[in-house]
Amino acid sequence: MQTVTTLDMLRTAVAKLRADGARIALVPTMGALHEGHMTLVRCAAAEADHVVASIFVNPKQFGPNEDLDAYPRQLAADAALLESEGCALLWAPAAAVMYPAGFATNVSVTGVSEGLCGAARPGHFDGVATVVCKLFQQVQPDVALFGEKDFQQLAVIRAMARDLDLTRPHVDAIIGVPTVREADGLAMSSRNRYLSPDQRGASAALPHAMQAAIARIEGGDEVAGTLAALQAELVAAGFASVDYAALADSRSLAPLAMLGPDPARLLVAARIGGTRLIDNMAVGPARR
Known part of the structure; x- marks a missing residue:
């Protein structure tokens, strides 16, 4: 090379x-x-x-x-x-x-x-x-x-x-x-090395909470309430704050109030310690 x-x-x-x-x-x-x-x-x-x-x-x-x-x-x-x-x-x-x-x-x-x-x-x-x-x-x-x-x-x-x-x-x-993930589901990122051992353990709550939220949304639960619960779950798990948790159209990234027939994406950015982690997952038709 x-x-x-x-x-x-x-x-x-x-x-x-x-x-x-x-x-x-x-x-x-x-x-x-x-x-x-x-x-x-x-x-x-x-x-x-x-x-x-x-x-x-x-x-x-x-x-x-x-x-x-x-x-x-x-x-x-x-x-x-x-x-x-x-x-x-x-x-x-x-x-x-x-x-x-x-x-x-x-x-x-x-x-x-x-x-x-x-x-x-x-x-x-x-x-x-x-x-x-x-x-x-x-x-x-x-x-x-x-x-x-x-x-x-x-x-x-x-x-x-x-x-x-x-x-x-x-x-x-x-x-x-497609995103490459650690064994516990955390998306691989160069910034993961900023995490202390305790923060690294807590950070696995991010993909797990997102997967649970996707299951609720695909099951027909109201989107706004599901996203609010997702943010509360992350804070309870040790995240300092959540910049956003949004359901969006996969192509335009326009926010969605409900899941429709087109591919959607759940996108989250949250801070744990001094580190900002982002992740996203497909929701709806793209998963099937």
Whole structure:
């Protein structure tokens, strides 16, 4: 595996990979890799001839009081993991390469970016859209893979790619990969390492409470009351607060007051100690 840190190096390496019309899959990450990321790499390898992964802790998607400085950085260990999975190229730019002096462009996606994490983290999805747009332009992949754990992020990226013609028409070049979970159901996340042992044990209440809420909603219980009970259950289990617990349309992410015939998603963000955990699960027709 080759690691590159400048745009010139990246373009030269990608051109070599593209020889003879080879397909390239991109897996964008912020590092601190875990089995969820490795699943993305394996899925990418099944979609293309070569996998390009990026590691960049993007300052534009962190708020002023968030964990940019504390976010785990372990480039050597991450590179070894990627190489073990057959990744061909690692793009690991510094912030000054991605955002050189005078950088003044912002990509904003309305609609699906509003509400949920968009409301709780103002500017977050502008930062995501901007950096992913740059990654698409830099690598120009045939396909790109993202985890469904960040379901709203996936919706934002799909909308941006469609609106800015970043992928070929009628080609599903943005592939969502199902959430990878720990044995107790907790969604894998780089931020899980922030949890103390007690917090880690309590955090399993999140997927369990969500599964119970889904069963009640699919059984016909009233949505608002079920979501309120879900939040109360998380607080009782040791979570400090719940940013949101929402039932939403799977495509538009518009909030739903009741379960209809179309696929829906239960999305939750909750804080335990100083760590913010997010999760989502399919509800209704998508599960059958």
